[in-house]
Amino acid sequence: MMLKSIALFFLAALLEIGGAWLVWQGLREHRGWLWIGAGVIALGAYGFVAAFQPDPHFGRVLAAYGGVFIAGSLVWGMIADGFRPDRWDVVGALISLVGVGIIMYAPR
Template sequence: MLGNLGVFFIAAFFEILGCFAFWSYFRLERSSLWLFLGVVSLIFFAYILTKIDVEHAGRVYAIYGGIYIISSLVWLVLVEKESFNKWDIIGSLIAVLGASIILFGNQK
């Protein structure tokens, strides 16, 4: 199960990249090539998420939610050069706690 964590983070990267590409096109008025990047990234994200070794899709998505929140905050700092605040930290810790309960509580 711990090997899945790397796959979760790779999936999160592609989802965030894909969504940020659309954000860049629509909000930052970047070129239409950003739309292509967004579509390709989101396809990779969806495919990679199918490689998680968990039996039910809904459980994968629930666990992924916590990973996505942490990954989004890392993106915020590394790509957007914006610091996170105490509410970002508190909220992400709660989300990761919930995801961890689902992940480790369902191990056989």
């Protein structure tokens, strides 16, 4: 169950961060409406993927996803835009991922 949840978080991050990046590229880098449209579709798909998390509580899933989004955004920036996080970016991302683990996987 935990592996399924982690895989869904990874896929959700790919769709949401990728969708937002496509919209950014379409608007800010003047790549056009096809990029924007693809981004909007990816962002919509993110909502569906998040709904498949095994935990039934929307608030818990979305709160935890916030931490995944933080770390995933830094990784995306490194891969797609050549961004190099500093040590504080890395520390903050690790702290947020610890929070994800506590929120989603602590024994209840």
